[in-house]
Amino acid sequence: MGRIFISAAHGGIEAGRSDPGAIAGGTTEAKEMILLRDLIVTELRARSLEVLSVPDDLSAAQTIAWINSRGRSTDVALEIQSNAASSPTVRGASVYYIATNSDRKSNAELLLVGLLRRVPQLPNRGVKPDTDSGLGKLIFCRQVAIASLAMQVGFLSNPDDRALLQSRRRDFALGIADGLASWSRVIDPNKAPEPNYPAINININGQNYQEKGILINGNAYIPIDLVDRLRVDLSKLPDVRRITYRRVVYVKAIELQEYHISINWDAATRTLNLRSISVICPGQFDAIVSNGHTTEMDLQLFLKNNNESALVQFPDIPKLYREEAATEGINYDIAFCQMCVETGFLRFGGDIKPQQNNFAGLGAIGGSSDAASFESARIGVRAHIQHLKAYASLEPLAQEVVDPRFRFVTRGIAPLIDQLSGRWSADPDYGTKITAMLKRLYVSAKLQ
Known part of the structure; x- marks a missing residue:
């Protein structure tokens, strides 16, 4: 059989400092994954499987280079991670595979089933293409030369998941080892034919x-x-x-x-x-001041396919974004995708409630810790569009200002999606997430 590479997420040096990953409950993702990884390695070796444990002091890029310099076509590679969410109620395990790869999807299902058989109390979040991740892609799935998957074993931010991981770490290790052994047998069933690719x-x-x-x-x-x-x-x-x-x-x-x-x-x-x-879509793909390319039906289908109940409370939201954005000269595709990122396809779930009609995480003024509220969905969308225009353009508004923070923005400082990172949100990957969502929209609308 082929060999198994296993990496514990985080712990290496990123941007000049040690990267602990998620932090919650007095522990870190790096610490928990290293402890789990060591048990998995021990179990696999007890089954006479050849395992290579990636050194813990490597960065993400160095980890991939380390595996690629040693990997063979019959080997497999897994990175174990823990997730974190702003809401402590979010929990469960999932496995990410490279998008459109049906073989890798099947491999991911083997891994997830192995874990959940040993730890049935862990909610199943399913196997997912890496395009569904926050960044729109996972470099471990895409840049590792051999068959590779990324497994999220639970949410460190959830007390139940964290307690399961810490109290039943060996069961986690046994389940993941079961899945890895099955996956390795699929990739290399003891024979290595000469390459003859279809x-x-x-x-x-x-x-x-x-x-x-x-x-x-x-x-x-x-x-x-x-x-x-x-x-x-x-x-x-x-x-x-x-x-x-x-x-x-x-x-x-x-x-x-x-x-x-x-x-x-x-x-x-x-x-x-x-x-x-x-x-x-000729022109600059990521220019906020530009034209949208989708239809109202495209936006409806995209929203419904990602949240079946999204249009129940906000049935006119696609129409509102197209109309309000067109009035101000803003790309409604970009604005709509930013809304999807901010609200989780209108699921909300954070400290902003649906009845606030705040689709872009806009803050209030006067030192209030609460997010802004708007009298209707149309006014909420209008405020979102106006705030985008404040960042992306020097042109005056076409309608009366309803964005409470419009006057505080340095006009025209962020005409491109990626320039919203660190401004609209402190998240350095904020623009990347919106761009990834935009590409998903265009694939859904068959515009790509």
Whole structure:
């Protein structure tokens, strides 16, 4: 059988300091994951499985490089993590896999089932594509060269999950070891045939491409010359995975998504469909002052597919964002996606209640610790749009100001999505999360 690489999340040096990960209940994510990892390693070795434990002092990038320098095609790699949420009631375990990879999804299910059989008291949050993570992608799933998954074993911020982890750590380790052993057998059932990768069809921006791609471990790879047609400069992208097969260089297609390339797999025809956002949405993708590209129905479906009850209380929210944003010259796609990030697709769940009609986490004035409230959904959306315009433009408002903090913003300081990070929210990845949500919207609307 192949070998098993296992990494405990965090603990290494990031930005010049030790990264503890989540902190809650007098402990840290790094500490808890290292203790759990050591038990998993012990259990796997007791089963005569070969295990490589990633050193704890490595950064995330160094961890990936360490695995890639040692990994073989029959090996697997797992990173164990604990999650944290602003609400202490959120709990449960999940496993993330690289999006669109059905093989890896099946592998993730093996891992999760193994853990939940040993710890049935742990809620099941399911297996999820890494595009559903807050950042829109997980580098451990995408940049590790061998088959890899990221497992969140629970929420450190939840007292029940934390108590389970600390009191039944061996059961966690046994369950994860069960899943890893099963996964390893799937990847390497004691035989390693010569590489003979199946060919796949490629369609780019609606037209069939003459050259074929290949499938490797469920991942689609495209010929290097096609990347130029998509106007992606690989010389500036050293982390994109490349392989040589029959004297042709191929690139892992999924890794091009963050460069405004849509990746869609049609299993019935074995066709990889590629679309460049620039073809559908010409101009600057992340400019807040610009035009939206979706229809009202696109926004309705996107919201409903991510929260079935979202439109019950706010049935007109897509229409309101399109109308209010158009009035002020703001991209309603961006504003709508920011709302989805802020409210969790209108689930709210934090200290802002639905009846406040505050869809963007806007603060009140006068030193109040409460968030702002608005008399109707339309006025709440209008305030959101006005606040975006304050950041992105020097132009005057078209309507009477309803945003309570409009006058406090330095006008025009953040015309691009990523420039909202550290301003609208202290989260340094805030803009990345909105961009990831925007790409999900365009995939849902088939605009990519």
